[in-house]
Amino acid sequence: xxxxxxxxxxxxxxxxxxxxxxxxxxxxxxxxxxxxxxxxxxxxxxxxxxxxxxxxxxxxxxxxxxxxxxxxxxxxxxxxxxxxxxxxxxxxxxxxxxxxxxxxxxxxxxxx
Amino acid sequence: xxxxxxxxxxxxxxxxxxxxxxxxxxxxxxxxxxxxxxxxxxxxxxxxxxxxxxxxxxxxxxxxxxxxxxxxxxxxxxxxxxxxxxxxxxxxxxxxxxxxxxxxxxxxxxxxxx
Numbered sequence: 572x573x574x575x576x577x578x579x580x581x582x583x584x585x586x587x588x589x590x591x592x593x594x595x596x597x598x599x600x601x602x603x604x605x606x607x608x609x610x611x612x613x614x615x616x617x618x619x620x621x622x623x624x625x626x627x628x629x630x631x632x633x634x635x636x637x638x639x640x641x642x643x644x645x646x647x648x649x650x651x652x653x654x655x656x657x658x659x660x661x662x663x664x665x666x667x668x669x670x671x672x673x674x675x676x677x678x679x680x681x682x683x
Numbered sequence: 684x685x686x687x688x689x690x691x692x693x694x695x696x697x698x699x700x701x702x703x704x705x706x707x708x709x710x711x712x713x714x715x716x717x718x719x720x721x722x723x724x725x726x727x728x729x730x731x732x733x734x735x736x737x738x739x740x741x742x743x744x745x746x747x748x749x750x751x752x753x754x755x756x757x758x759x760x761x762x763x764x765x766x767x768x769x770x771x772x773x774x775x776x777x778x779x780x781x782x783x784x785x786x787x788x789x790x791x792x793x794x795x796x797x
Contacts, residue, residue, distance in 0.1 A: 575725070603783040614687075614773070614788040615726075660726065666783045669714055669733055673726040 573598040575663050577674025584651050585682050592677045594661035595643045601663040604637060604644045605671075610657045618659075619646070651681045686710040689774050689789035697797050698764060704792045706757040706774030712787070714779045715757040717749060720771040720791070732757060733779060764796045 574597040584590050596604075605620035621628045621635045621644065628635050632651075637644040648655055661674040686709040696702050708715065717729040729743045732751040746768075748760040757774055771791040778784040 577725075580723075605785065607786075614790050615786075616788070617785045620785070662726075664783050669716070669731045669738055669777075669779060670728060671716075671726075671786055672728070675723065675725045 573601055573663055573665075573670070573672040575661060575672045575674045577661050577677060579677060580675065581678045581680070583680045583682065586651060586653060588651055590646075590648045590651050590655070590679055590681075592646045592659055592661070592679070593643060594645070594663075594674050595641075596663040596672070597642065598663065598665070599639075599642065600665050601672075602666060603664045604635070605662050605664075606635060606646050607660045607662065607673075608657045609660065609676075615660060648679075651679075653681050653683050655679060656681045687774060687776055687787050687789040689772075689792050691792060692790060693793045693795075695795045695797065696761070696764065698766075700764075701760070701762040703761065704759040704772055704774075704794075706759075706789055708755055708757075708774075708776040708787070710776055710778070710787060712776035712778045712784075713754055714777045715751060715754070716775040716777075716786070717757065717759050718773040718775060718788075720773055726773070730759075761794070764794075766796050769794055769796045 577594045602623035607615040608618045609615040634647040658676045662671045664671045688707045714733045719727040730749040750758040773791045774789040775786045
């Protein structure tokens with residue numbers, strides 16, 4: 572089965588700085604890579620995703636990059652704000668398999 | 684509102700009790716999932732239902748018993764649980780039509796086993 576590893580487990584940045592979270596996956600057949608944000612006491616929500624046919628995707632201050640050869644993908648948050656503080660999860664999935672494999676999460680703390 | 688509702692939000696039960704968690708989705712999705720979220724661990728996939736048929740049982744102990752009477756409702760029946768089963772149980776749904784769709788999560792049911 573798929574194995575997704577995520578680093579770092581905690582990340583503390585100053586407001587306005589950038590934050591980068593990295594994930595690796597093991598199954599070369601995985602082709603969909605979403606990122607979820609979970610605020611304290613709330614449900615995980617999708618913030619950005621990327622499919623294996625593209626190498627990068629951007630949405631305002633958030634971007635995701637994918638290196639299929641190396642089997643890793645990263646979340647980049649620029650100009651961080653206190654409301655970005657949350658736990659971020661990466662995941663990997665194969666179309667039609669209905670199995671989302673999640674990383675262990677990164678707790679991001681943005682200090683004002 | 685994401686359209687996935689879970690009840691109860693909190694549940695405390697003894698090891699000999701029988702209880703059930705309920706999930707309902709109003710999004711018209713065809714796939715529903717149960718995930719277990721424990722502290723400092725990845726979200727663990729427990730069960731998957733696609734068009735009401737169970738397509739995945741991720742080596743879950745038999746003290747957890749899922750039920751999917753229709754594509755909008757999902758239950759997790761609990762009996763003779765262990766303290767290590769204490770966790771947040773998240774229900775999710777997605778629309779699967781050849782291309783993976785976004786997972787929509789419920790708020791979760793926080794379970795404490797005494």
